[in-house]
Amino acid sequence: MYVSQRTRAILHGTLGLALMLICWEIIGTYKLAGYTWPSLTDVVTFATEPTRLGLFSRAISATIQAVVLGYVIGAAVGFISGAIITLVPAVKTSTDSTAAVINAIPPIALGPLLIVLLGYSAAPVALAALHVFFIIYVATVAGFQSATQTHRDVFQALGASKGTVFYRLFVPAAVPNITTGLRMAAPSAMIGAILGEWFGAPRGLGVLIVSAMQNFQIQLLWSAVLFASILSLSLFAFFGLVERLATEKFKD
Numbered sequence: 001m002y003v004s005q006r007t008r009a010i011l012h013g014t015l016g017l018a019l020m021l022i023c024w025e026i027i028g029t030y031k032l033a034g035y036t037w038p039s040l041t042d043v044v045t046f047a048t049e050p051t052r053l054g055l056f057s058r059a060i061s062a063t064i065q066a067v068v069l070g071y072v073i074g075a076a077v078g079f080i081s082g083a084i085i086t087l088v089p090a091v092k093t094s095t096d097s098t099a100a101v102i103n104a105i106p107p108i109a110l111g112p113l114l115i116v117l118l119g120y121s122a123a124p125v126a127l128a129a130l131h132v133f134f135i136i137y138v139a140t141v142a143g144f145q146s147a148t149q150t151h152r153d154v155f156q157a158l159g160a161s162k163g164t165v166f167y168r169l170f171v172p173a174a175v176p177n178i179t180t181g182l183r184m185a186a187p188s189a190m191i192g193a194i195l196g197e198w199f200g201a202p203r204g205l206g207v208l209i210v211s212a213m214q215n216f217q218i219q220l221l222w223s224a225v226l227f228a229s230i231l232s233l234s235l236f237a238f239f240g241l242v243e244r245l246a247t248e249k250f251k252d
Contacts, residue, residue, distance in 0.1 A: 006244075036218055047223035055208075060227055062204040063124075066193040067231070070128025074189065075182065077129070078136030086144040086170060087162065103134040107192065111199040124196030124204060131192035132185040139181025143174025175250040179243040186235035194228060 021040055026032070028039030038046075047056060081099065085092040107127055114123045147169050155165045197206025205228045212221035 038218055038222055043219060043222045043226055046219040047226060052223075056223070056227060058203055059205050059208050059224070060231070062201070063190075063193055063197065063206070063228070064231065066124035066196065066201075066204065067128055067189045067235075070125040070193055071132050071185065071189040073125070074129035074132025075136045075185065078133045078181075079140050079178065081133075081137050082140030082144060082174075083166070085141065087166060099134055099137050102130065107131070107195050111196060114196070115199050120200045121202060123199055124193040124201050124206070127196035128189040128192035131188035135185040135188060136178070136181045139177045139184075140174060143177030144170045146177065147173040172250050176243070176247045179239070179246040183236060183239035183243045186239050187232045190228060190232040190235065 025040045028037050028042065031037070046052070081095055085095050107130070110127065110130065111123060114126045118126055151169055151173075152165070155169055160168070193204070194206035194209065197204035198210050201207055205224045208224040209221060209228075211217070212224060
């Protein structure tokens with residue numbers, strides 16, 4: 001019986017996730033890693049307690065807002081920067097250097113600076129945007145450069161303007177790369193937002209994680225991490241679907 005490559009990938013991913021969850025349950029149940037590793041059942045029971053749903057819902061809502069806003073800002077700036085150096089190649093070297101320097105700075109070092117400049121509430125959004133920016137920038141530049149020279153020559157022979165070439169040739173050629181970048185950037189946005197929340201945001205999953213660590217609340221810590229992982233995987237899966245649809249539509 002023939003099984004498509006996509007179906008096999010889904011089956012393998014599901015099997016891997018199930019195996020990880022089973023191992024988590026076994027390690028926690030039999031205390032193979034000590035008392036700081038609770039079982040999955042205990043964590044789910046703790047996280048779904050009616051008395052704690054309000055706490056987690058507020059934290060999840062705050063983190064999602066920071067992730068979405070940071071993701072949109074980072075993706076927009078990354079795409080615009082990639083478009084600029086495509087239309088104005090003279091600025092490519094300086095833009096590449098600036099993007100590389102920003103990406104090379106550890107987020108832990110950027111956090112305090114962003115708090116001073118933007119405030120506690122904006123730090124998660126800013127860090128999420130920075131995490132997304134570089135990925136989208138690289139994907140966009142690579143996508144625009146994937147337009148073949150033959151196609152460029154055809155547009156030039158037809159007398160197309162620079163704007164027409166960009167819109168009709170470069171953008172469609174870049175869509176598969178950009179959607180791949182969007183998929184890869186989704187977990188990075190979550191990481192950036194949570195790191196930003198560590199530095200004193202009023203609420204969010206990152207705040208719960210820090211509070212749980214400081215007060216040795218093991219169940220709370222694992223519950224917050226579980227929710228963060230679910231959100232990150234959901235975003236990754238959604239943009240994976242977007243990537244597949246875009247690749248099918250704009251493939252050569």
